[in-house]
Amino acid sequence: MRHLIVPSVDTQRWFEVIKSNGWAEEGIGILTTDDGLKAIPVNGNAPSDSDVVWQGLNIKVIARSDNVIKHWTDLIDQELLAELDEFIPRSHELIGDILVVKLEDEVYPYREVIASAMLERMPNVRLICADKGVKGEFRVRNLQPIKARDGDLSTLTRVKEHGQVIVIDPNKSYFSTRLSTERHGNYIAAKQLSNQLSRPITVCDPYAGVGPAMAGLLTESGLVDRALLGDLNPSAVELLQQNITKYLSKNNTPITVEIRCQDGRKWRDISEFNHTVDLLLVNLPHDTVSHFIDLFPLMRRNSQSLIRGWAIIDKTELQTISSRLAMLFADNGATNHSITCDEIKGFSSSKSFVRIESHQVFQ
Ligand SMILES: C[S@@+](CC[C@H](N)C(=O)[O-])C[C@H]1O[C@@H](n2cnc3c(N)ncnc32)[C@H](O)[C@@H]1O
Incomplete structure (x- = not known):
């Protein structure tokens, strides 16, 4: 049976990732290896040993007693x-x-x-x-x-991720357990940006779905001072409101939250939101790149800011997308710009799912 080998301190986090994705081998416990690492059993649905989701950790086959496993x-x-x-x-x-x-x-x-x-x-x-x-x-x-x-x-159900509960209804609004690692990346990036700016940050997630990206960000006291959140799907916004109320109740610093059911491109029409955002999340994979232009007005000026976006692009574009986006950002006032575009996984034989991460100062 395959096992993911993780350092002991990371066991809980990886076990949650494995469990929430349906990759856990039910009824088989976690082992401690001879060198003090933990071995978490994974089932046949878990991605291949070399998949990027494992972030370079080893997968080892370890024999376990067959009679413990009983299939449905x-x-x-x-x-x-x-x-x-x-x-x-x-x-x-x-x-x-x-x-x-x-x-x-x-x-x-x-x-x-x-x-x-x-x-x-x-x-x-x-x-x-x-x-x-x-x-x-x-x-x-x-x-x-x-x-x-x-x-x-x-x-209607609940998913536990990175220690927080997210209420979802997969029959009514989008949610993917597979993006859990990306959400952890948002949290790390938000902390880094807040440390760099020496203040709480303003985040904007106009395609928030039920708000899973906010679970880590809004429950951490002192990290965020304002959140602009929305989705076009009213059923998603209903659960977004519920989830955000719960996250805010765990935070003991004040956060101003605006939740809107609207097209993400319309936030720019409300002048009080312009030039306020330090961290923007753009998760509308088929349209992320084309929506950027309408989202730039939201970004804070003369201050370090970060945009994290996820896009599905043609594999042929993988080499050129960063330079194409660098030009688009520069045309819209981005200076001190650094952009990366990393493939997270293949989407189809001709398309890839990529993470765009752009650090800049908008003038
Ligand atoms: C890929 S999902 C991402 C949801 C959420 N960020 C997450 O990670 O679970 C994209 C979301 O954007 C919403 N959406 C689609 N078009 C939109 C638009 N023009 N403006 C705002 N939201 C939109 C969809 O309803 C969906 O919830």
Whole structure:
């Protein structure tokens, strides 16, 4: 069985990443290796050993007792299992206490049997949903509830990340557990910027979804003095408000928060928001680059500032995007500029998902 090898002090953080992504091998404990490191067991859904998500940590295969593992398929009729074999779902995704499963047409009539076995085998799961792709104007996930442990078919759930709880409803608004490492990066970057400026910073997240990026930033006293947050999807904004209220209650320094349900490009139309932002987050991967121009007016002038954005770009653009953006930023008054554009993962055979990180002083 594969195990992620981590320094002892990082065990909790990595265990949360593994668990919230549905990569934990249920029922198998964490080991201490001979050299005092911790070995966290991961299941077949976890990314490959060389994936950047592991941040250079080692993955080792360590033998564990087979009889401890019992798969949910052991719990269904073995004749039926043999009949359906090639269509049986091999992977699933855990979002909070919801297990999302892709069901082929061939097994769909047996969805309740499958869901019951999964619920029995996985005590942390409350609800089994079929993955029906995406839906609607905001292209949120289309999850069809199949069976709940307690009869509650609601897709409202909670995810614990970096010690904070985020209330989400994946059926109504976007949320990705896979961006957890990026959110930790936002927190580190915010601390660095605040230290550099020797004051609390103003953050803006106009595409905030339910607000996961704020969990770390707004719960830390003295880090942020003002937050401008929004989303175009009203269902996301409802949960954003809930999450932010909770984060603020844990902070003992005053923070002014503005939450708006609007197009991110419209923040610039309200003059009191212009020239106020120290840290801007732009997570609208298909449109991040084209929205930059409307977001520049928000950035504070004559002061060090940071923009972190995530974009899906053509692989052919990987070499040129930094210089193209450097020109765009310079044309919009950025000086002392340093920009990086790092590939986080392949998105398709021709596209990549990248993180853009830009430090500058706008004049
Ligand atoms: C990729 S999601 C990111 C959400 C959140 N930042 C996160 O990391 O979970 C993009 C979000 O932008 C919202 N959105 C789409 N177009 C928008 C626009 N023009 N202005 C503001 N929000 C928009 C979507 O509803 C969605 O919640």
